[in-house]
Amino acid sequence: MSSLFGSSSSPSNPTQGDISKDVAVAQPPSDSVSDLAFSPQADYLAVASWDKATRIYEIKADGSTEGKASYNHENAVLSCAWSPDGAQVVSAGADKVARMFDVASGQSQVVAQHDDTIRCVAMFTAPSVGNMVVTGSWDKTIKYWDIRQQTPAATVSVQERVYSMSVKEKLLAVATADRYINIIDLSNPQTVFKRVQSPLKWQTRVVSCFTDATGFAIGSIEGRCAIQYVQDKDASSNFSFKCHRATDPTQRDVSKVYSVNAISFHPVHGTFSTAGSDGTFHFWDKDAKHRLKGYPEVGGSISATAFNRNGNIFAYGISYDWSKGYSENKPNYPCKIMLHPVSGDECKPRPGTKKR
Structure with a gap:
């Protein structure tokens, strides 16, 4: 099959993915x-x-990359997002502020501030306002920002520190400590539409909205993923499954459990990826409850992932994810970003799958 980075052939095992390209x-x-x-x-x-x-x-047609810009915070940057029109990037982190970078001018400015670390940032388009920034912090609040003003347009208190956040169309899903998920309809952004606790038993690492905004996926430190629909009438379709686990060859009855660090939905097919501390990523079809592809270990924990706008590039970051504490953060631990050309049927749903 032709792909962005040249030819890419499918491996003989249809569920075994190829990372050689x-x-x-x-x-x-x-x-x-x-x-x-x-x-x-x-x-x-x-x-x-x-x-x-x-x-x-910038990622070019041949797969090569070129650094186009960078800007600094005063402490670790934990989250970044683009404006819907692609004109700005917003990022936030441990310096308790969000900075917006204008791609055309090359200038950045502070557009949001919290009392504690900002763990998550996103942007969406609001009626009569335009681009708005939403931030989620360890100070247990979500704040909305009209970038023309210095004070938040609204503040929503949540149960605990914000750990992960995802926006799709009018759906905002916010995951906090103690396994809470706050679901907000951005048509009424100051009110939490529904509060639920994760069906997973341990700490939430990531929440990610479906492509069609009807629900979200949750990943936890216990090597499990949950698929959850927003509307109660669809609750019968909710389910959870194990992933990012490995059997110890010396102890067959013992499984090694790895954190699910990242979940990304394919923008065209609605399928999704999981990636974890075990250094693997997988593509899944939630409607068929089926794994499409599993990929070999990449040499270090995968800490972040993303699909590009048309779904033919899957980016994944290989770097220490702190899952084993400070002592395991060795100077020689790999730190790189890889681009996987999505070719053929890698992310396509199974034939005959009925979409919800």
């Missing part, structure tokens, strides 16, 4: 990759890093 991004961050976000308008990749910088790379 994956391309490394030139001049990656010098410390852990905390977040990846593709522009919705072009093949530009924003990268948030623990080295206090947010970087923007």
